Amino acid sequence: MRVPGTKGVDRVMPKPIREGNGPRHVAIIMDGNGRWAQRRGRPRLFGHHAGAKRVREIVEACPDLGVRYVTIFAFSTENWRRTQSEVAGLMSLFRRYITKEARALFEENVRVRFIGDRVRLDKKLVSLMDELEFMTSGCTGVNLTIAINYGGRDEVARATRRLAQDVAAGKLDPDAVNEETLPKYLDTCVLPDPDLVIRTSGEARISNFLLWQSAYAEYEFIDTLWPDFCAEEFGRLVTAYGNRERRYGGVKA
Incomplete structure (x- = not known):
């Protein structure tokens, strides 16, 4: 099949995994945009724009791979520590991305949700997020969840407060509170836990992403910088997951 975004170049995608054998939900820490740009002598925001284009390619690859849910880490609660110009550029990019991609996501039957604390985000961005969630609320294809101003510890703290x-x-x-109760208060309460978490750029840490939800997830830390991460590589990782033995603390009989 032709991989989306390869400008006419035919590449062989891995065959779809067997029904029920692959990850239903894949979460991705999209890392390496800044380094990708700097290696090309360009500003960091150039890399963020390049990285945003990869999201569509990965979402489009999901149906053939049996992936129903994909969650991407777009902006963390810690990212506010970056320079004011980079943060402002990222917020502008989010607004532009939502405005540009809304119709295409709807037409491709993609259900979009946002997780994270919206209080600190500007009202225009929050309004666009609300509109996109409402527009795609009836879509029944891939479920795309975008984490903006999200941190795992912050999410658990907010959930515990509620x-x-x-x-x-x-x-x-109080006696009814257990590990089945708290997830109902998390931002991801309507989503299944991720089966596979992928981090690009060669860093081997989880950076406060989906801490509760990823307790039993499989992890893949790869060297590829996010703007270079393609559907072909995504397919290989998803297919490799299908060959893993999942015991959840038990032993094989």
Whole structure:
């Protein structure tokens, strides 16, 4: 098959994995945009723009690979520490991306959700996020979740606060709180936990991403910088997952 975004170059994608044998939900830490740009003598924002173009290619590859959910880490709670110009550029990129891609995502039947704390985001961006979520709310294809101003610890803290408020209001019995209860208060409450987490750029850390949800996820840390990450490589990682033995703390009989 022709890989989207390869400008007419035919590449062989790995064959789709067997039904029920591959990852249903893949989460991606899209790292390496800045380094990709700097190696080309360009500003970091040039790399972020290049990286944004890769998202569509990966989402388009999901159906053939049996991936129903894909969650991408776009901006963390720690990313506010970057230079003011880079943060402003990223926020502008998010607004532009949503405006440009909204119709295509809808027409491709992609359901879009955003996770993270929206309080610090500007009102225009939040409005665009709300509009895109509403526009695609009836879509039944790939579920794309975009994490903006997201941090795993922050998410758990916010969820715990909401849970405590329900306990204080008498809506929830404290004795009923267990590991099945907290996920109902997380940003990802309507999503299955990720089966596979991919991080690009050669860094081998999880950077505060989906801490609760990834307790039993498989991880792939690859050297490829995000703007160079293509559907072909994505397919190889998804297919490799299907060959792993998943025991969840048990042993094979």
